[in-house]
Amino acid sequence: MQTEDRGVSVTPSFYGDAMNTDPVASGMAYQRPSIRWPWINTPWSRKPPLHYSCVWEDADVLCAALQPVALGRRLLSISSAGDNALALLTLEPSEVAAIDIDPTQLAALDLRSRAFEALDHDDVLVFLGVREGHNRATIYRTLRSALSRSSREFWDNVPNAIQAGIIHCGRFERYMRWFRCLLPQRTRAAMRRLADANGSEERSRIFDEEYDGLLWRTLSAVAFAPRTISTFDKRRPYLDRASSDVVEMMRRRLKNVLTAAPWNESSYLTYFFTGNYGYGALPLYLRPEHHDAIRSGISRLSIHNVDLADSAVLGRFSGFNLSNVLDYNAPDSFGRTYRGVLSAAEPGARLVYWSASADSQRPTGSTCVQSVAEAKRLQERDRVGAYESFHIDEVCAPI
Numbered sequence: 001m002q003t004e005d006r007g008v009s010v011t012p013s014f015y016g017d018a019m020n021t022d023p024v025a026s027g028m029a030y031q032r033p034s035i036r037w038p039w040i041n042t043p044w045s046r047k048p049p050l051h052y053s054c055v056w057e058d059a060d061v062l063c064a065a066l067q068p069v070a071l072g073r074r075l076l077s078i079s080s081a082g083d084n085a086l087a088l089l090t091l092e093p094s095e096v097a098a099i100d101i102d103p104t105q106l107a108a109l110d111l112r113s114r115a116f117e118a119l120d121h122d123d124v125l126v127f128l129g130v131r132e133g134h135n136r137a138t139i140y141r142t143l144r145s146a147l148s149r150s151s152r153e154f155w156d157n158v159p160n161a162i163q164a165g166i167i168h169c170g171r172f173e174r175y176m177r178w179f180r181c182l183l184p185q186r187t188r189a190a191m192r193r194l195a196d197a198n199g200s201e202e203r204s205r206i207f208d209e210e211y212d213g214l215l216w217r218t219l220s221a222v223a224f225a226p227r228t229i230s231t232f233d234k235r236r237p238y239l240d241r242a243s244s245d246v247v248e249m250m251r252r253r254l255k256n257v258l259t260a261a262p263w264n265e266s267s268y269l270t271y272f273f274t275g276n277y278g279y280g281a282l283p284l285y286l287r288p289e290h291h292d293a294i295r296s297g298i299s300r301l302s303i304h305n306v307d308l309a310d311s312a313v314l315g316r317f318s319g320f321n322l323s324n325v326l327d328y329n330a331p332d333s334f335g336r337t338y339r340g341v342l343s344a345a346e347p348g349a350r351l352v353y354w355s356a357s358a359d360s361q362r363p364t365g366s367t368c369v370q371s372v373a374e375a376k377r378l379q380e381r382d383r384v385g386a387y388e389s390f391h392i393d394e395v396c397a398p399i
Helices: 059-069 083-091 103-118 121-128 136-146 149-156 159-164 171-181 185-196 200-211 214-223 226-232 246-260 267-274 288-300 308-314 331-343 374-379
Strands: 074-078 095-099 301-304 317-321 345-355 369-371 389-395
Touching: 059 083, 059 317, 059 345, 059 374, 074 083, 074 308, 083 095, 083 103, 083 288, 083 301, 083 317, 095 288, 095 308, 103 121, 103 136, 103 149, 103 288, 103 301, 121 136, 121 288, 136 149, 136 159, 149 159, 171 267, 185 200, 185 214, 200 246, 214 246, 288 301, 308 331, 331 345, 374 389
Parallel strands: 074 095, 074 317, 095 301, 317 345
Antiparallel strands: 345 389, 369 389
8 A cells, every 4th residue: 555655756857848849749649540740849958857757668568477476466667657567457466555766757657557547538638748738737736635745846847748748857858859850751651651551571571661861860870870860868877788770670570560560559669769659559458358357456565765775675576567677777887786685586476577688687696596488479469669678586495
């Protein structure tokens, strides 16, 4: 159960003009998605209040990986914006403990949770920014008293983020807007044809002949460079340690997800290319068939400002959503973090994570853990395409 004040210390940050500058971000993408390419009038000099306002790991893949160990048991999840912590409630665990070292990300989950408790499905979509709406500030005032004190302090100080819709107020999402703004006209036209193409062979042909041209390669060489990502998003040390060319690696991943299936059937690609989710492309936690299950499960969600390495202070768990946080660990701290997770794991527990590396992140000498072959099959279903590999580590002996 969540308490009124979980002791999360939040430093209020200033947020300027509304983020809802894309036409699709005002709700138009809730119809059949189409590419729209407006100018951007976001105040780049003002830091968005969140690092991530959406989660960019595939919730369908995550839930499939943790389903065997979830029913009636405790799960631990990296919070980030909160999407996947809420999605895990659909597995009917006894508890989902969401942790993050960034208190502002916990405030994002707290507000999403209060929205699910108080609003019906359509109003949740309006409030978060998926559908058009002009009364988000009014809705926030009805939710405010149920927030923890620290969450209230944070969201009270970013009213324009509330009014724009909180799924649009992240620094990473700002990087995406910059990327969309610069896409060449030829690429935009090819995106429409990729969405309508029949079969992966036709999509591959369109990509090779119409999408993958000189302008696209020039833009992607700049946009996918680690220095650019560090400038518009944040520095990612794991890109510096990548053993292969980062730009080529990201081009290849993007081609894979664009040609495997229509991109507008993926909520993640739809947001990436249009600035919002589509009617038939919602992330798992926002799909109407899951709304009641998540609403009824909110009482089993707890939120903690805890480092992953110290997760054992919360007890033991049968499943872990580690997002890609292991990528962020420096070599000297990686072993400590992984051992900290193992100390909180029950025998048979699953550790699920994504990585920018093709290899397992498991430290050498982890004899109590084995890889689950199912991970490779699930990776083929991943519709985000942001990572090089997906892993399921299973604890096979008492810790």
